[in-house]
Amino acid sequence: MLLRYFYDENLAHASYVVGCQATGEAIVVDPMRDITAYEELAAKENLNIVGALETHIHADFVSGSRELENRFGAKLYLSDEGDADWKYQNIDHLNHQLVKDGDQFKIGNLIFEVMHTPGHTPESISFLLTDRGGSADKAMGIFTGDFVFVGDVGRPDLLEKAAGIKGTSKVGAKDMFESLERFKKLPDYLQVWPAHGAGSACGKALGAVPSTTVGYEKMFNWALQYDELEAFQKELLDGQPEPPSYFAVMKSVNKTGVELVKDxxxxxxxxxxxxxxxxxxxxxxxxxxxxxxxxxxxxxxxxxxxxxxxxxxxxxxxxxxxxxxxxxxxxxxxxxxxxxxxxxxxxxxxxxxxxxxxxxxxxGELESYKSMSPEEAKKMIKDGRANVLDVRNQSEYDEGHIDQAYHIMIGTLKKRLDEVPTDKTLIVQCQSGARSAIATSLLKANGFDDLVNLSGGYAKWQEVLSV
The missing domain is CATH 3.40.250.10 (Rhodanese-like domain)
Incomplete structure (x- = not known):
């Protein structure tokens, strides 16, 4: 068996190629849209990509499954779980197979078993992998998608916050609790291959390690320490980062289909x-x-x-x-x-x-903007000559912020310009100065002239002025 890991740092997205070397067949799990890397691997290892597996309808990137179907004739293995709102559409013309909990299919000597693991989304599934090319008769690992990560689990609030489906967060959290109870019954030795790492907005505390095991997550993943539903629901829903606005677009296009890149x-x-x-x-x-x-x-x-x-x-x-x-x-x-x-x-x-x-x-005629040290900023604020705009996430703001700072998360700033104060110099601030630089440029482009970027952000403010 061949197993290769691909990681897109721009999206904190992991995908996998699994191949049966005996038959020269391979599949891709949760493929990225640019399939070049898979094509190169297939050519190098003399493999034919015959399938693409999706753990759910992704919200944070465009899936490459339809690219693989077009390029290789790969069969798409897609979830048939969840209600009517979360069924794949416009797939009749594609080579595909809808799968449910307990279904099995073979790629060469490899057996994939479907496990319905709702919570992140209603249709989410995981794939247990058994390599029957030797004497093994038990699964060696599980592709969990956005179900279980290293140190975290998938957030259940995206349908409500990003897709606008009201009242689904608590239901999703309950589903996640029940899915995790099933996960706890899996053998400790089972390897866990998730679809995301640190930096993804699909959870709030993802680790940066590529893979883990069921046993390790049972011991150290915060989400697997709960035996009581209400406490778990509260902890899971608290502190989730704001989902990017484009998540709703991704969920829609991955559900209904997108154009091929070549077109x-x-x-x-x-x-x-x-x-x-x-x-x-x-x-x-x-x-x-x-x-x-x-x-x-x-x-x-x-x-x-x-x-x-x-x-x-x-x-x-x-x-x-x-x-x-x-x-x-x-x-x-x-x-x-x-x-x-x-x-x-x-x-x-x-x-x-x-x-x-x-x-x-x-x-030739260029503009520029100034940056300001925490000491300079504090003096201007104390003298009543400046307002502060904090553009961090809500959870960061709640953990600590500059007194009387206005809070508008940077991703929502373009739609909330009328809330930005203009009566004084505006000091724009984030955690390190990177996001506030983007926000400063956006404000300048929209006619806000009397503003500066706080150098080093709130982290530097705390370091210099916390005493």
């Missing part, structure tokens, strides 16, 4: 600075992907800064209007990579781009 529009070049200036004047969304320090020192007025780093997919998903053309200012050598990340979260519309260094040089 999406190709990026077009911005022809001139005059064209760029007109786009900005017309209120189009123009994103500068440089590091925040470079952007802050000089940027084209009206542009928004989302640095191209591990958090780019998340903040692009929050801030970009999916229905409008997206204009990117970037290093042309990074274009393909940036577009790939955007497509991974379903930003599939028209994209245009320009060489940021060249355009900045040609535009």
């Amino acid at each position: 999406l529009p190709k990026p077009q070049a911005i022809k001139s600075t005059d064209e760029l200036k007109k786009l900005i004047a017309d209120g189009e969304q123009v994103i500068d992907t440089r590091a925040s320090a470079s952007f802050g020192n000089g940027y084209i007025p009206g542009t928004i800064n989302i640095p191209f780093n591990k958090s780019f997919a998340n903040w692009a998903g929050w801030i970009v209007d999916y229905k409008k053309t997206l204009y990117l200012l970037l290093d042309p050598e990074s274009l393909d990579q940036v577009v790939e990340v955007l497509r991974s979260v379903g930003i599939d519309g028209e994209i245009s781009y320009g060489d940021v260094s060249k355009l900045i040089e040609e535009v």
Whole structure:
């Protein structure tokens, strides 16, 4: 048997290729949209990808299952659990098999058994894997998707918070409790292969270790220490991070189907600075992907800064209007990579781009914004000359914040601009200064001029001023 682990750091998403070397067949579990890595592995190991397994209808990235079906003719193994609202749609033309709790299917000498594990979502399933190529007659591991992570479990509130289905959080938490009771009965030696690691918004305390075992999670995963439903429900629902707004879009497109990547529009070049200036004047969304320090020192007025780093997919998903053309200012050598990340979260519309260094040089008239130390900020606040805008998550704010700080989580800022105070200088603040830099650029692009970014964020504020 062959087992390979793939990890997309932009989405904290794990996928797996499982192959039977005796028959040369392989499947992919929870595939990412860009299937290049799977194609390369299949060619290297002389495998034919015959299947794609989905543990649930994903909300945080576009699944690559339909890409695999189109490229290899792979059969899609999809959940038939949950109610009518959570059934896959538009799949009649695809090579697929709907599966339920207890179903089994074979890929070469590999046996996959379906275990219904609702809680994160009603249709969520896990796959127990047994390798019958030797003498084993018991499962060696379980692909848990967003059910059990290393040190955490899937959040049950996404249907309510992201998809707008009211009253589902407590029901989901109850389902999760019951699913975990089943999980506790699995043998301790069983390996656990989850679909996400640290940084994912699908839970609140995910570990950064790629895999674990049932026995280890029984001992140390906080969620498996509860024997009483109400206490478990409260702890599971408390402190969950705000789900990115694009989660609702992902849930919908993975349910109903998306276009193949090859059929999406190709990026077009911005022809001139005059064209760029007109786009900005017309209120189009123009994103500068440089590091925040470079952007802050000089940027084209009206542009928004989302640095191209591990958090780019998340903040692009929050801030970009999916229905409008997206204009990117970037290093042309990074274009393909940036577009790939955007497509991974379903930003599939028209994209245009320009060489940021060249355009900045040609535009000439740049703007900048200032950063301020905690000591300077404290003095301005004490003198009544400044307001503070905290753009962190609710749980971070609740754990501690600057006195009288306004709180608007950065992902919701674009829709809540009318709540931003304008009577004094505005000090924009997050935990480290990274998110507040994005927020500062967004505010500047929307006409807020009297503002500064707090250097080092709340962490530096505590370090310097907590005494």
